[in-house]
Amino acid sequence: MMIREKGYTHWDGILRERRYPWWPITRLGIKLTFKRKHFKFLFFGSLVPAVAYLAGIYISERIEDFRYILRGSQRFLQINPAYFKSYFTSDFLLFMMVMILVFCGAGLISDDLKYNSLQLYFSKPLRKKDYFLGKASVIFFFLLMLTLVPGIVFFVMKLIFSGSFQFLRTYPWLLLSVIGYSALVTIFFSFYTLLISSLSKNRRYVGILIFAIYIFSDIFFGIFFGIFKNQYFSLLSLKGNLQQVGALFFGQKPPFQVPWLYSFFILLCVCFLASAILKKKIKGVEVIK
Amino acid sequence: MSIELKNIHFSYGKVKALEGIDLSLSEGAVGLLGPNGAGKSTLLRILLGFLSPDRGEGRVLGYDIKQEQSFIRRYVGYMPEDDCLIPGMDAVSFTSYFGELSGMPRQEAMKRAHEVLFYVGLGESRYRLLETYSAGMKQRLKLAQAIVHDPKLLFLDEPTSNLDPQGRKEILELIEDITSKRDIQVLISSHILPDIESTCSYVVILNKGRLAAQGKISELKEITYRLYEIKVKGEEERFLEKLKRMGCKVDETEDKLIKVYMPSHQDLMEIFRVALEEKIQIRHFVKSQTSLEDLFAKTVGVD
Numbered sequence: 001m002m003i004r005e006k007g008y009t010h011w012d013g014i015l016r017e018r019r020y021p022w023w024p025i026t027r028l029g030i031k032l033t034f035k036r037k038h039f040k041f042l043f044f045g046s047l048v049p050a051v052a053y054l055a056g057i058y059i060s061e062r063i064e065d066f067r068y069i070l071r072g073s074q075r076f077l078q079i080n081p082a083y084f085k086s087y088f089t090s091d092f093l094l095f096m097m098v099m100i101l102v103f104c105g106a107g108l109i110s111d112d113l114k115y116n117s118l119q120l121y122f123s124k125p126l127r128k129k130d131y132f133l134g135k136a137s138v139i140f141f142f143l144l145m146l147t148l149v150p151g152i153v154f155f156v157m158k159l160i161f162s163g164s165f166q167f168l169r170t171y172p173w174l175l176l177s178v179i180g181y182s183a184l185v186t187i188f189f190s191f192y193t194l195l196i197s198s199l200s201k202n203r204r205y206v207g208i209l210i211f212a213i214y215i216f217s218d219i220f221f222g223i224f225f226g227i228f229k230n231q232y233f234s235l236l237s238l239k240g241n242l243q244q245v246g247a248l249f250f251g252q253k254p255p256f257q258v259p260w261l262y263s264f265f266i267l268l269c270v271c272f273l274a275s276a277i278l279k280k281k282i283k284g285v286e287v288i289k
Numbered sequence: 290m291s292i293e294l295k296n297i298h299f300s301y302g303k304v305k306a307l308e309g310i311d312l313s314l315s316e317g318a319v320g321l322l323g324p325n326g327a328g329k330s331t332l333l334r335i336l337l338g339f340l341s342p343d344r345g346e347g348r349v350l351g352y353d354i355k356q357e358q359s360f361i362r363r364y365v366g367y368m369p370e371d372d373c374l375i376p377g378m379d380a381v382s383f384t385s386y387f388g389e390l391s392g393m394p395r396q397e398a399m400k401r402a403h404e405v406l407f408y409v410g411l412g413e414s415r416y417r418l419l420e421t422y423s424a425g426m427k428q429r430l431k432l433a434q435a436i437v438h439d440p441k442l443l444f445l446d447e448p449t450s451n452l453d454p455q456g457r458k459e460i461l462e463l464i465e466d467i468t469s470k471r472d473i474q475v476l477i478s479s480h481i482l483p484d485i486e487s488t489c490s491y492v493v494i495l496n497k498g499r500l501a502a503q504g505k506i507s508e509l510k511e512i513t514y515r516l517y518e519i520k521v522k523g524e525e526e527r528f529l530e531k532l533k534r535m536g537c538k539v540d541e542t543e544d545k546l547i548k549v550y551m552p553s554h555q556d557l558m559e560i561f562r563v564a565l566e567e568k569i570q571i572r573h574f575v576k577s578q579t580s581l582e583d584l585f586a587k588t589v590g591v592d
Contacts (some may be wrong), residue, residue, distance in 0.1 A: 008408060011401050011439035015363050015392035024389045032377045107376075116371040120434065123337055123367035124390040125359040181534050283339070 021126055025134025027030055030141055033104040042103060043142070046096035050150035053087045057154055061161040079167070080176055085250035087154070088147060088181055091242040097143055097189060098214045103183065104142050104212060105193035107203035108135045109282065114201040128282060136190040142187040151178035174250075181249040185242060188267050192238075193276035198281045214238050231256045234263075241266050290444055291315060291474045292336065294354075299331055306331040307342070308498045314476070320506075321478040321487030321586055323495035326347060329374035329478045330370075332495065333444055336476075344563055363392055366440035368431045372446040374419040381415045384433045391438035398437065405433045409463060425456035432463060443467065443475045449484050456588040457484070464488050482585055493587065500508055514538075517560065519547045520573035528567040535559060548577070 033039055052097040054066040054155050060077040087093065121131055155175055158167050180216045196209045221237035226232070234240035241263035254260055297310040307328045323329045334340045338358025346353070347505065352360040367431050377381060388398030406415045409429040414422070428448070435443060449457040449462060465488055468475045479485050485492060486506065494501040502509060513571050521528065529539050529547070538550040551562065554555050 008436070008470055008473075009404065010470075010472075011393075011397070013393060015438060016394075017363075018389075018392060021390070024386060024395075028375075028378075028382075028386060032375075035377055060431050113377055115376060116373045117373070117375050118528050119339075119367075119369045120387060121390070122339060123362055123369070124387060125363040125367070125392060126390055127359065274528065 007221060012083030016048075017125070021130040022137060025121075025131065026137035029108060029135065029138030033138065033142070036103055039103045042096075042099055043145075046093070046100060046146055047150075049087065049093055049096075050146070051152070053083070053154060053158060054179070056083070056160055057158050071182050074244075081171060081177065081250040082180065082252055084154065084174065085246060085252045086150065087249070088151070088185075088205075089246035091239070093146065094242060095240055097146060097185070098211060100142050100146070101139065101189055101193045102207040105139050105190075106197055106207040108138060109197040110200055110203045110206045113198070114203075122283070128279070131279060131282070132194065135194060140186050140188040141195055142184060144187055144259050145184035147185060148179065150194075151182060177249045177251070181246055182246065184249070186265070188242070188271060189275035191271040193258065195270075195277055198278055206284075227241065232262075235256055235266055292347070292349050293478070294347035297332075297335065297347060298341045299335060306498050307335070310345070310495075310498075310500055312347075312493060312500070312503070314474070314491070314493075315375065316474055317491060318464070318475040318477060318489040319577060320489035320492040321476055321495070322482070322492055323484060325379055326497075327495040328498040329495055331498075333367075333476070336361075337361065337365065337444065348421050349522070354507060363438075366438070366443040367516055368435040368443070368445045368448055370450060372424070372427045374422075374427065375444075376418075376420055377417045377488070378419055380411050380419065380422075380430055380433070383419060383430065383495060384437050387434040388437040393438055401437055401439075405437050408436075408494035409433045410459065420492060424451045425453065428456070428460060429463075432460070436467065438465060441473060443473060445475060445477045447479055448477060449479065449481055457481075514550045514552055514555075515557075516552060516577040517549045517557075517583045518573070518575045518577045519549060519560070520545060521547065521564070522570040522572055523535055523568060525569060528563060528569045531563045531567065532560065535563070546573075 042221060056077055057079055060079050070244075112121070112221065122128075152175070155178065192213075193210055196213070197203075197206050199209070200206050218237040218239045221233050223241055224233040224236065234244065235258060242257060244254050244256055244258065244260050244263035245267065248260040248264075292312060292314040294310055294312040296305055297306070299307040311334065321329050322334065331340065335342055335347070335354060338354060338361055341355055345566070346355070347467075349361045350364050352358075354361065372536060375386075381399070384406060385395075385398040388401055389395055393401065403412075403415065403520070404441035406412055409432050411426060411429050411433065418428065419427070428451070432445075432448070435445070447463065449460050449495065452460060457571065461484060464475065464477065467473055468488060475488075477485060477489060490505055490507075491503075492506050492509065493503045530539075532539050535555060536552050537555070539549075540548040542548065551557070553561070560574075561571065563569075
């Protein structure tokens with residue numbers, strides 16, 4: 001190996017405080033996720049429902065042209081908050097979001113723990129919150145691509161296809177619902193993923209845990225509900241809680257006869273718990289007291 | 290002064306890691322020595338702001354170690370002891386990434402990353418995935434990320450650990466080259482005493498969380514003691530006992546060579562006087578060249 005042919009040289013630039021110190025972390029996280037095998041296929045596959053719903057919006061405005069296809073299904077193509085809610089809280093979309101978390105979120109912290117890179121991060125002028133924000137923004141990016149972006153596109157396309165602002169006048173709050181629910185689901189899943197990612201140095205275990213907790217929370221709800229016929233067991237299900245709060249955001253009837261506030265409280269508790277654990281676990285050095 | 294510490298105390302629960310450390314370091318390469326558990330790593334962590342001292346105060350590059358850690362970290366480079374990498378990256382992106390996190394503009398960081406990777410000898414393999422790097426290459430990579438932003442102060446934690454002799458020699462050459470720049474100060478924590486002796490002019494020795502010695506290596510070796518190597522014939526137990534009572538530290542090697550660390554105020558002839566009293570024949574008597582290892586053994590009390 002050739003060593004120091006010309007000796008150590010100084011860099012003549014000036015080190016500056018970054019406005020968004022977390023941005024390089026986010027950019028790297030997104031880049032490395034896209035490099036993962038099969039991720040592109042999964043990600044674009046998870047956009048299929050968005051394309052289908054967009055097609056639905058188009059067809060709803062050209063109902064006469066598509067009468068022969070629709071037959072008795074016109075009711076499905078009424079574009080209203082229920083239409084938006086059915087997209088945002090669909091089992092398939094939530095499932096695909098969890099699958100994306102497995103790919104993009106599992107290694108976010110666990111890899112840093114495994115390969116000792118935390119001490120490199122924190123030997124730079126980076127605060128803990130910058131580190132977390134950088135990591136969480138990777139999840140924000142992918143989940144908002146599945147929630148906020150399609151939601152806004154649906155809304156805008158509805159206005160374009162209808163050629164009037166009638167939809168906006170009828171549901172002026174709908175855009176806020178889209179933004180609010182997208183933010184809620186993204187923030188919840190970010191905390192959920194980062195928490196699990198900080199619990200193990202093995203990204204495979206983390207991936208399995210992210211998936212298993214989501215699925216088994218729903219299975220347990222099914223089992224208990226089957227035995228006791230009590231809808232309050234829906235609070236055990238992460239999916240159930242998200243759907244319950246989602247219904248509230250879009251002004252629809254909740255799927256379970258349980259106050260939505262309970263579900264919201266549970267999601268909030270998970271976020272607080274994650275925040276407390278992450279704050280305690282993530283340090284520049286491991287200190288055993 | 291680049292590092293100034295006053296009465297630094299730190300405990301891990303009930304275990305006292307540092308007790309009343311006072312340090313004042315200005316320029317050049319400084320070796321940080323001490324046996325396991327002496328508090329070297331804790332001291333480095335405090336200097337980097339990873340840990341906040343329980344008591345005492347300090348400044349690194351003029352910034353307060355309790356309040357202004359982010360300023361310190363901007364101008365300090367840190368090469369940790371453990372292997373550190375980010376899977377899926379190559380050396381160029383890795384090095385420029387940490388340059389960016391230090392506050393360099395993105396393009397400048399990329400340009401500088403190429404430069405430092407050539408400098409540390411990873412130029413040819415800078416586009417290889419980090420997971421495929423050998424131990425020596427990972428060590429160079431850590432050095433590259435530590436110097437990419439051209440720090441004013443460089444902390445090197447065991448820079449030559451896990452390296453073969455050739456790799457160790459090359460890393461030491463790099464460190465010597467960096468320390469030859471007068472405007473970069475280097476603090477090297479190492480167990481390998483010859484490494485410290487070859488790269489540093491100043492040394493700080495910690496023992497059980499306290500400052501055991503500090504100063505220029507040459508002066509410490511001269512002032513604190515003289516070392517004599519002796520071989521004797523006869524019952525040596527009482528002879529050694531008397532030397533110890535005189536204030537000498539005595540070590541015996543496997544091949545029966547007795548090393549006598551004699552305080553500077555003692556008269557050399559005392560050794561012969563005691564030998565005469567105990568009817569001991571001195572068969573070999575050499576004033577030894579004192580090494581840092583000897584100084585370390587004398588100061589810390591271990592071989």
